[in-house]
Ligand SMILES: Nc1ncnc2c1ncn2[C@@H]1O[C@H](COP(=O)(O)OP(=O)(O)OP(=O)(O)O)[C@@H](O)[C@H]1O
């Protein structure tokens with residue numbers, strides 16, 4: 102009886118796939134990375150298709166906003182692990198499959214190359230470049246086929262990837278993010294987005310992010326001969342922020358801290374800027390905002406009192422017919438601001454007056470301070486976190502008001518700060534179906550049938566297929582020679598790994614190489630301080646990659662995946678197990694401009710998350726290194742990195758030369 106019900110359940114799939122492939126599916130081991138919009142659809146598809154051994158991994162928990170399209174989740178599941186709930190729901194669709202859910206980050210050390218090797222195929226259903234790149238690289242190390250995918254609104258894309266046969270995910274460079282010069286963000290904003298970025302990436306982290314000992318960095322810079330007066334100004338600024346941070350974390354009440362923060366950034370800082378006369382010769386001067394006067398509704402901003410001074414674009418409240426001037430004061434309820442007298446309607450889309458923004462600023466700062474008091478150490482922007490969204494909306498609008506820039510509604514700020522393109526369930530469903538088709542071609546090894554498939558916004562031709570291209574000979578990822586090293590990082594030095602992989606004994610002449618972990622340079626022919634250090638002390642541990650770059654540029658890079666020694670490895674055995682044979686890097690091909698056979702993925706991949714903007718696909722050059730650790734005094738190195746992680750390329754001054762591929766927004 103069981104057998105016949107299995108038979109009838111699978112009859113269609115068997116007829117479509119053919120018995121040979123169909124019979125293999127129950128034993129096929131699939132890794133599905135991501136249980137979000139695409140992941141949920143895809144899990145349902147592969148469970149129903151009869152893939153028998155599915156490992157489902159996701160780092161996140163379910164958010165209320167996921168429920169409209171991630172249909173394996175219900176309201177009662179909110180805050181639970183996506184992987185666990187999705188697996189539990191989908192398991193019921195087909196009793197013959199085994200789903201192994203993992204609540205974790207695919208970049209965690211235990212998911213090293215040895216772990217990846219167990220799979221027959223990997224399916225990505227991710228939303229950020231960093232994780233996609235990591236999985237792509239792991240698949241290059243172990244030679245497991247990958248189906249990459251993404252959606253953005255009505256657009257979608259599926260890309261099958263086989264090492265040495267097709268383009269890898271990194272063969273085509275991803276578009277550069279929109280960038281803003283630092284000074285635009287810092288002192289001369291001219292568009293709402295500049296103020297939103299300032300509030301989200303700068304102010305939020307100054308007040309609620311990690312405490313950076315920037316005075317230490319400044320002292321160091323002074324020692325290195327930097328301009329003493331500039332350092333003194335920056336120190337004063339750092340100290341002012343320190344005072345606000347301390348007030349936010351003190352028991353004196355967050356109201357006082359909100360005022361202190363307001364006065365620093367919307368009053369004192371603007372006054373300071375105004376004192377630099379030259380800055381305003383060709384631009385409109387900003388207006389310092391007065392905390393008490395706005396509260397008392399006596400503040401005049403460009404001829405209007407604060408309760409009528411609209412900071413939000415007129416058209417943006419067209420739906421409710423009100424104007425900024427007749428807005429009711431904002432009520433805050435401790436969860437998020439409600440707008441209007443009855444909280445009805447599209448509250449997030451209503452126009453905000455200067456006074457409204459003032460109130461939201463105070464109330465959200467108080468709510469965030471309360472969270473710090475309850476033990477949260479740092480708080481960063483999350484579009485689904487009402488407190489942070491309120492704070493960024495209010496702070497951005499206050500700054501816009503000071504600079505005479507039109508403000509934005511909470512909804513618009515959410516879209517702009519969260520880089521959100523609405524997710525469309527149907528797009529995810531179509532793409533998930535196409536992923537399965539490409540996965541089946543891969544499993545059948547019918548490589549000639551593989552296609553890059555694009556879902557496009559053309560009603561007459563919604564799908565376009567592109568024959569796969571061979572790897573880009575200049576790709577900085579899939580053209581590397583890959584090797585796996587199993588070791589105990591606490592007992593193995595960097596030099597031992599380099600010499601071992603290059604097949605050199607420690608006494609002989611070493612081929613001139615530089616080594617990197619990600620973008621961190623660990624050694625080069627003129628810098629050997631780290632060679633004697635253990636991998637562990639250099640944080641080159643399980644799951645990470647060590648790149649050995651030929652200094653003369655003649656040979657391809659060797660990328661070494663660091664794995665753990667097997668549990669059966671004898672305790673007194675060697676601490677380093679090298680691959681056999683050793684990797685033989687090919688001669689390097691002169692870089693040619695990448696062919697645009699595959700449209701740049703992030704144009705069609707799901708909402709570019711902040712870290713989606715890390716586009717470097719070459720080995721980090723010395724120039725890049727200098728940029729990383731350079732003497733950038735406008736921003737401390739750590740702050741600079743954080744802003745860069747948010748997709749912003751920071752320039753110290755307008756006249757600093759931009760890379761050719763940087764788009765300047767101004
Ligand atoms: N490094 C990673 N390891 C494991 N899972 C990841 C990693 N990076 C992203 N993910 C997961 O990939 C999934 C992508 O799904 P999706 O694009 O639908 O995002 P979402 O967060 O569910 O929705 P939205 O971004 O619209 O709120 C998410 O569930 C996310 O947790």
Ligand SMILES: [Zn+2]
Pocket residue numbers: 268269270271272273572573576577578579580
């Ligand atoms: Zn490649």
